[in-house]
Amino acid sequence: MIQLLANWILSFDILSGMGNSVAWGLSLFIVAALIFAFVAVNAIVLVYIERKVSAFMQVRLGPMRVGKFGTLQTVADALKLLQKEDIIPRSADKVLFIIGPWVILVASVVTFAAIPFSDTWLAANMNIGLFYVVSISSIVVLGIVMAGWASNNKWSLYGAMRSAAQIISYEIPVGITLIAVVAVVGSLNLQTIIQEQAGTGNLFHWIPIPLPNWFIFHSPFLFIAAFVYLIGATAEINRTPFDIPESESELVAGFMTEFSGLRWALFFLSEYANATLVAFLVSIVFLGGWQSPFADYQGTQIGFSIITLVAIMWTLFVRAKTGRLSVYPLGLSLVITISAWLFPGFAIWMASPGIFWMLMKAGSIIFMLMWFRWTFPRLRVDQLMYVSWKVILPLSLINLMGVAIWMWLTGEIQF
Amino acid sequence: MSYFSNISSAITTLVDGMKVTMGYFVRPREHVTLQYPDEVWPIPTRNIGVGEIESYNTIRSKLVVDFEDCIGCKACERACPVDCIDIETFKAGPDEDIGTTKNDTKIKLRVTSFTIDMSECMFCDLCTHPCPEDCIHMTPDYQFISNDNVKLDVTPEERWRDRNHLIYQFSKVSPIERAQRQAEAEKVAAAKAAAMEAKKAAAEKAAATKAAQEAREAEQAQTAAATPEGIGVPIAPSISETPVVQTEPVPVSTPTVESASEPEPMEKIEVPLETISTPEIPEVKPVTTETAAEPETQTEPEDSSKGETENG
Numbered sequence: 001m002i003q004l005l006a007n008w009i010l011s012f013d014i015l016s017g018m019g020n021s022v023a024w025g026l027s028l029f030i031v032a033a034l035i036f037a038f039v040a041v042n043a044i045v046l047v048y049i050e051r052k053v054s055a056f057m058q059v060r061l062g063p064m065r066v067g068k069f070g071t072l073q074t075v076a077d078a079l080k081l082l083q084k085e086d087i088i089p090r091s092a093d094k095v096l097f098i099i100g101p102w103v104i105l106v107a108s109v110v111t112f113a114a115i116p117f118s119d120t121w122l123a124a125n126m127n128i129g130l131f132y133v134v135s136i137s138s139i140v141v142l143g144i145v146m147a148g149w150a151s152n153n154k155w156s157l158y159g160a161m162r163s164a165a166q167i168i169s170y171e172i173p174v175g176i177t178l179i180a181v182v183a184v185v186g187s188l189n190l191q192t193i194i195q196e197q198a199g200t201g202n203l204f205h206w207i208p209i210p211l212p213n214w215f216i217f218h219s220p221f222l223f224i225a226a227f228v229y230l231i232g233a234t235a236e237i238n239r240t241p242f243d244i245p246e247s248e249s250e251l252v253a254g255f256m257t258e259f260s261g262l263r264w265a266l267f268f269l270s271e272y273a274n275a276t277l278v279a280f281l282v283s284i285v286f287l288g289g290w291q292s293p294f295a296d297y298q299g300t301q302i303g304f305s306i307i308t309l310v311a312i313m314w315t316l317f318v319r320a321k322t323g324r325l326s327v328y329p330l331g332l333s334l335v336i337t338i339s340a341w342l343f344p345g346f347a348i349w350m351a352s353p354g355i356f357w358m359l360m361k362a363g364s365i366i367f368m369l370m371w372f373r374w375t376f377p378r379l380r381v382d383q384l385m386y387v388s389w390k391v392i393l394p395l396s397l398i399n400l401m402g403v404a405i406w407m408w409l410t411g412e413i414q415f
Numbered sequence: 416m417s418y419f420s421n422i423s424s425a426i427t428t429l430v431d432g433m434k435v436t437m438g439y440f441v442r443p444r445e446h447v448t449l450q451y452p453d454e455v456w457p458i459p460t461r462n463i464g465v466g467e468i469e470s471y472n473t474i475r476s477k478l479v480v481d482f483e484d485c486i487g488c489k490a491c492e493r494a495c496p497v498d499c500i501d502i503e504t505f506k507a508g509p510d511e512d513i514g515t516t517k518n519d520t521k522i523k524l525r526v527t528s529f530t531i532d533m534s535e536c537m538f539c540d541l542c543t544h545p546c547p548e549d550c551i552h553m554t555p556d557y558q559f560i561s562n563d564n565v566k567l568d569v570t571p572e573e574r575w576r577d578r579n580h581l582i583y584q585f586s587k588v589s590p591i592e593r594a595q596r597q598a599e600a601e602k603v604a605a606a607k608a609a610a611m612e613a614k615k616a617a618a619e620k621a622a623a624t625k626a627a628q629e630a631r632e633a634e635q636a637q638t639a640a641a642t643p644e645g646i647g648v649p650i651a652p653s654i655s656e657t658p659v660v661q662t663e664p665v666p667v668s669t670p671t672v673e674s675a676s677e678p679e680p681m682e683k684i685e686v687p688l689e690t691i692s693t694p695e696i697p698e699v700k701p702v703t704t705e706t707a708a709e710p711e712t713q714t715e716p717e718d719s720s721k722g723e724t725e726n727g
Contacts, residue, residue, distance in 0.1 A: 053440070056439065056440045057436040057437075057439050057440045058439070059439055059446070059447060060447060060448060061447050061448050061450070064450060328441075329441075371433060371436065371437065371440075372433075374436060375429075375432045375433050375435070375436040376429065376432060390418075391422060
């Protein structure tokens with residue numbers, strides 16, 4: 001993407017005199033700014049959506065006063081946070097206190113450099129993309145420990161220690177789960193991983209249900225691996241039910257306790273950047289990234305017809321069971337299906353890979369994370385360690401072995 | 416084996432929980448938070464047997480005064496059990512025309528201040544019945560949030576106190592005019608007090624000369640010395656509160672008990688005048704007796720109409 005942008009800049013007659021290296025540097029800066037803008041806007045939008053989702057799950061309305069349906073609530077909150085007094089405790093370690101939030105933010109924003117939004121929208125096409133993302137995102141724990149230690153506060157220190165223990169524990173199953181996928185593809189390049197998942201095929205290669213060639217449908221082991229990765233990643237980004245580093249009822253706000261104003265906003269920004277990163281990674285590794293779930297436009301039409309049928313049946317089932325008529329899923333699927341049959345162009349657009357599908361998949365994963373957050377109670381510290389070391393780690397090891405055996409049995413690899 | 420059963424039960428219970436939250440997420444939101452300033456619960460109506468008067472059949476809340484109809488009779492102030500109504504009136508001149516009420520009653524008193532302390536009001540509705548002009552009434556408006564408090568004619572120092580106490584000012588008289596009236600009344604009072612002092616001084620002098628003459632004459636000195644002290648000493652330095660005690664016995668001789676308490680709040684400044692200048696008391700009395708008589712005569716037909724509606 002950077003080379004494309006540099007070439008595009010050099011294609012103008014006025015700018016062509018600046019030279020290749022200058023154009024490269026300029027486009028590098030532009031791409032970095034774009035990524036940061038995406039992260040910032042994404043956080044503002046996600047905070048609003050999270051508040052609305054939590055409200056709807058708890059039979060509330062959520063923010064309603066600022067803007068229509070409270071849409072400008074988070075913008076107002078962000079403006080308020082920028083104006084707030086920047087308090088640094090007197091007995092805090094000033095240098096670490098200032099650096100800590102920035103380390104966390106940089107670690108979570110820099111990982112987006114390797115995330116392919118579409119086949120061309122990619123800042124850096126690395127051959128070790130997956131490794132880069134996993135390793136850089138673990139630097140977040142360094143910033144958390146810095147912030148917790150520098151605060152000179154027992155709550156902050158406890159939060160930081162818990163966070164360090166948790167992230168280190170869950171790095172292992174998450175890494176092993178990703179290794180299972182890497183074993184299938186034979187590459188750490190994220191673009192290669194996505195391109196491997198093109199087209200449609202049968203479920204688990206032999207069950208005759210036509211499904212896209214995503215790795216979640218590759219084998220039963222990778223199907224489990226997707227959920228194992230989702231659980232481990234939820235723990236890594238410190239979201240409920242694994243939010244013991246910042247558990248409000250025990251440690252005031254964990255490592256964020258002493259932070260206020262802009263520095264606190266940075267924590268929030270990086271939290272949602274990490275959630276988005278995990279969602280992107282799940283959709284890249286297991287859900288086909290920017291690949292469309294439909295092979296061609298006929299597949300789109302048939303696929304949406306099946307979805308509409310399921311929606312009709314579900315609506316009738318809910319109507320028979322509860323007496324309520326919920327028309328939104330049915331209406332949405334009906335509109336898409338009818339337009340897919342009427343306008344082949346729309347169906348072709350739906351069938352073509354692109355950023356739309358990437359954002360759709362990532363968005364549904366983020367919704368899943370929110371769903372987790374507003375459903376599950378928080379785990380105790382010992383339960384957290386139990387889940388990590390005794391359940392998820394053995395499961396991921398079994399998955400790794402199972403995937404290898406599966407590929408040998410199906411003949412994907414030969415010795 | 417409990418290891419695997421634990422895992423399976425964990426998965427099933429988590430799926431159950433997720434089903435519940437998704438059910439609430441998809442379900443149309445029927446019973447949710449009332450968006451208060453935009454939506455308001457309907458005010459409950461009821462029939463308490465008063466008849467067609469709409470304001471009586473709703474909940475009793477904010478007290479409101481139609482100030483154009485107020486004649487300053489202070490019937491409501493006296494009726495209030497918690498003393499939350501405070502009225503300040505000044506007598507209009509004999510040839511001044513202030514206006515008439517909707518019942519064509521001539522207004523004889525200038526009401527410079529009519530405040531109701533809503534924080535003390537207990538919504539008992541007792542003040543609305545004695546009103547001869549039906550100008551004070553309770554409304555179903557229960558929302559005390561408004562910008563009207565800003566109109567209070569108080570000094571900036573007092574404003575904070577008044578915000579806290581929810582004091583509502585209904586008088587349309589401007590603060591400047593009110594100050595003028597107060598100053599005028601004080602001036603008149605001061606003039607009268609000065610005149611009285613002069614009169615008293617003359618009386619004292621006369622008494623003193625008389626006493627001196629009598630002392631010179633001979634033995635009746637004890638009776639002569641007692642009289643100047645009793646009259647002259649407490650009044651001479653200033654307009655003190657002691658004269659009020661002296662006035663009370665004077666109106667007690669009037670027929671009703673209600674009118675007995677009236678002269679005190681009616682004209683605060685004139686009270687000291689009455690203490691010594693006895694000829695002024697009959698001037699005040701007709702006003703008070705009229706105002707006291709009107710509510711009595713008007714509340715009786717109301718009661719009878721109530722009875723009719725109940726029977727009907």
